[in-house]
Amino acid sequence: MMQEKPPQGKAVCWTLRLWSVAVISMLLLSVCFIASCKVTYQFMMDTPNRRLSKLHTYHSNLTCFSEGTMVSDKVWSCCPKDWKPFGSHCYFISTDLEASWNKSKEKCSHMGAHLVVIHSQEEQDFITGILKTDAGYFIGLLDAGDRQWQWIDQTPYKKSATFWHKGEPSNDYEKCVIINHRKSIGWGWNDIDCSDKENSVCQMKKIYL
Template sequence: MEQERQPQGKAVCWTLKLWSVAVISMLLLSTCFISSCIVTYQFMMNKPSRRLSELHTYHSSLTCFSEGTMVSEKMWGCCPNHWKSFGSSCYLISTKENFWSISEQNCIQMGAHLVVINTEAEQNFITQQLDESFTYFLGLSDPQGNGKWQWIDNTPSSQNVRFWHPQEPNLPEERCASIVYWTPLKWGWNNVFCDNKYYSICEMRKIYI
């Protein structure tokens, strides 16, 4: 009987050891998983915080809009006060006339750039904010005057929607694009001299928190 108890005792001992190893391994894995979740969460939370901090260097206050209800979705989209919200961007209509290059610099100083129009819906939204009496610079230019129009983010105009007025663009010397209201054609794009002074439209990415 004593000899039978010894193997059984050893078997129980090994079983307990295996269970202990398994439990410790699971605890270690759980700890690693929780740690990685915390790090990921902090990284995701810090990213909008950094962006918010950047925006606050240019803008004293922001306006935020509820844009989602699911836990997995970003909940709030923010734009600086007095900027218009549409899609994933914020827009500011400048009421000060300037050259194209200075208009772009003014946008950059606010953490933005001259507007890049990607869809008809965006074009329609923007024109609803404009005064038909004025011309506005877009972030579209033909630097070499060779018909290769490109957006300020280097996107070729051929890859975006285009809303040129009939027969535009025409003169190769007119290397900057504007949006202007012509009767009876309504709103459309026109190429103009870059050193003319016009109003402009700035665009920046919306910040999500």
């Protein structure tokens, strides 16, 4: 006995449903690619990216943003969760425990980062825009001796791209630097004793997927 074939109308209806689901899915993906999308990336223990594997020691997940205007140009740039992205770097404001410059450096290092290094007015403005005006924050700049200022990542110190308060640096024994806010003057850099306890700003390069 021959099996009866399903009515043609039902088959057409089922096919249309499948196509509708496929088209809607493609549209949603297209919108996500065209817009600037944000996703949370959970670390995989078997990831082949060495830096991702290393960061997994310090951070449980990343927040990723799509970059580029065309679908073919899309790249995912990522920062650890709760870090702020700017340019090619991620920034973390440490306010949970004030510490000396050396302790602040260690805290950043334990998160796979270093104290912030600032090389432009745009970066300075971004950082000060996320800080509290009633606190000071250590940055990765110190006096290596004889007032020879040195960045923690060994990049060149350029006087043309510094943001000292007027009259600073002021004392030879103050060898570490903070960003702080002064009333009627605004944000700037101030040299202080390295043993003073302050908040800090950590920095790391973005992860690209």
